[in-house]
Amino acid sequence: MSAAGARAWSVELYDVLVRQGIRQVAYVPDAGHSDLIERCGANPAMETTVLTTEEEGIALLGGAWLGGDRGILLMQSSGVGNCVNMLSLIENCRMPFVTLITMRGEWGEFNPWQAPMGLATPDVLSRMNVQVHRVEVAKDAAATLDAAISQSYDGMLASAVLLSQRLIGRKDFEAED
Amino acid sequence: MTVNLPLLDRRETVARLLRDRGELLVVSGLGSATYDVAAAGDDPRNFYLWGAMGGTAAMALGLALAQPERPVLAVTGDGDMLMGMGSLATIGAKRPSNLSVVVLDNEVYGETGAQPTAIAHGVDLVRVARGCGLEAPDDIRDMNGVGTLVERIHRSDGPLFANIKIDAREHARVLPARDGAWLRSRFREAVLGLAP
Numbered sequence: 394m395s396a397a398g399a400r401a402w403s404v405e406l407y408d409v410l411v412r413q414g415i416r417q418v419a420y421v422p423d424a425g426h427s428d429l430i431e432r433c434g435a436n437p438a439m440e441t442t443v444l445t446t447e448e449e450g451i452a453l454l455g456g457a458w459l460g461g462d463r464g465i466l467l468m469q470s471s472g473v474g475n476c477v478n479m480l481s482l483i484e485n486c487r488m489p490f491v492t493l494i495t496m497r498g499e500w501g502e503f504n505p506w507q508a509p510m511g512l513a514t515p516d517v518l519s520r521m522n523v524q525v526h527r528v529e530v531a532k533d534a535a536a537t538l539d540a541a542i543s544q545s546y547d548g549m550l551a552s553a554v555l556l557s558q559r560l561i562g563r564k565d566f567e568a569e570d
Numbered sequence: 571m572t573v574n575l576p577l578l579d580r581r582e583t584v585a586r587l588l589r590d591r592g593e594l595l596v597v598s599g600l601g602s603a604t605y606d607v608a609a610a611g612d613d614p615r616n617f618y619l620w621g622a623m624g625g626t627a628a629m630a631l632g633l634a635l636a637q638p639e640r641p642v643l644a645v646t647g648d649g650d651m652l653m654g655m656g657s658l659a660t661i662g663a664k665r666p667s668n669l670s671v672v673v674l675d676n677e678v679y680g681e682t683g684a685q686p687t688a689i690a691h692g693v694d695l696v697r698v699a700r701g702c703g704l705e706a707p708d709d710i711r712d713m714n715g716v717g718t719l720v721e722r723i724h725r726s727d728g729p730l731f732a733n734i735k736i737d738a739r740e741h742a743r744v745l746p747a748r749d750g751a752w753l754r755s756r757f758r759e760a761v762l763g764l765a766p
């Protein structure tokens with residue numbers, strides 16, 4: 394996990410989830426989320442669910458909210474492409490929805506296969522009526538997520554927080570892990 | 571020797587599943603499953619999907635995790651289940667004992683003109699579900715089997731999966747409300763006591 398372990402911004406994001414009463418955390422892993430996934434998994438008050446595909450997370454969190462739980466979907470930008478039609482559930486039902494997305498394919502990306510959805514992610518989300526908040530620098534991450542969760546669960550909106558690749562750091566393909 | 575009994579009727583099957591439903595919370599998959607659940611009697615604790623194909627079982631999972639004290643039932647078609655087959659793995663990993671997924675298996679995409687699904691070509695959802703770690707009886711083909719299934723659903727010792735072989739006959743549509751925002755408010759009011 395190299396530098397991911399103790400990055401201050403991911404600790405702050407975890408604290409926001411706890412403070413906001415997020416109970417269900419659904420994810421398809423991305424390296425940038427690994428610390429947050431670990432922290433949530435270690436909290437017995439949270440239900441963490443590993444998905445086979447990101448669109449499951451949208452349906453799952455819709456069901457969770459029907460049952461009174463707040464939730465969040467963690468994914469990387471490529472996963473947004475797997476979600477498009479399932480977002481119609483959120484729009485039709487005017488359900489609250491929050492997703493935290495690690496961006497790939499936009500800052501020193503080594504792997505060109507990440508680029509198409511990296512480029513398309515903000516537009517695809519906007520077209521599906523998900524409000525997009527982009528975070529460029531670490532000091533804005535927690536406040537942005539906090540605002541997005543409030544706006545979603547108090548204001549019945551769908552929101553996405555995009556953590557830019559510059560913030561997360563490039564993936565080092567030459568490293569051992 | 572195998573005896574070929576007539577296949578089950580979907581409306582009778584779903585009516586039996588939901589008779590004396592107690593605390594049961596229901597999510598129904600788009601198309602005929604939604605019409606069948608509506609035909610069995612509208613209830614605010616039914617959440618009817620009209621789209622979101624492939625999402626029925628995953629939605630029921632989120633609900634089951636949020637409401638662990640109540641039995642939760644997903645009722646859907648084989649086409650919807652095949653699209654969301656990965657969610658059986660997701661359910662198998664979480665193992666909520668109060669969740670049951672019931673497939674009304676007519677081996678076709680009935681809603682779109684009865685094109686055969688992969689089931690018609692030999693794919694076996696019961697074995698998929700077992701492979702994912704769900705409790706799954708053999709394909710259910712008669713009303714006795716449906717009756718036993720109902721008992722298991724209410725026992726909440728799952729996660730449970732059942733594939734019910736039904737005939738492919740189309741019934742007159744029974745259309746519940748399709749305003750999702752209204753349906754979700756009604757559901758939350760009934761289950762959580764929350765005003766919209």
Ligand SMILES: Cc1ncc(C[n+]2csc(CCOP(=O)(O)OP(=O)(O)O)c2C)c(N)n1
Pocket residue numbers: 478599600601602603621622623646647648649650651676678679680681682687
């Ligand atoms: C993403 C998506 N793909 C395709 C469709 C078209 N469609 C609507 S209902 C349906 C078939 C559903 O089949 P099944 O779940 O087996 O139910 P049945 O009608 O046979 O009871 C399809 C393919 C759709 N609504 N959404």
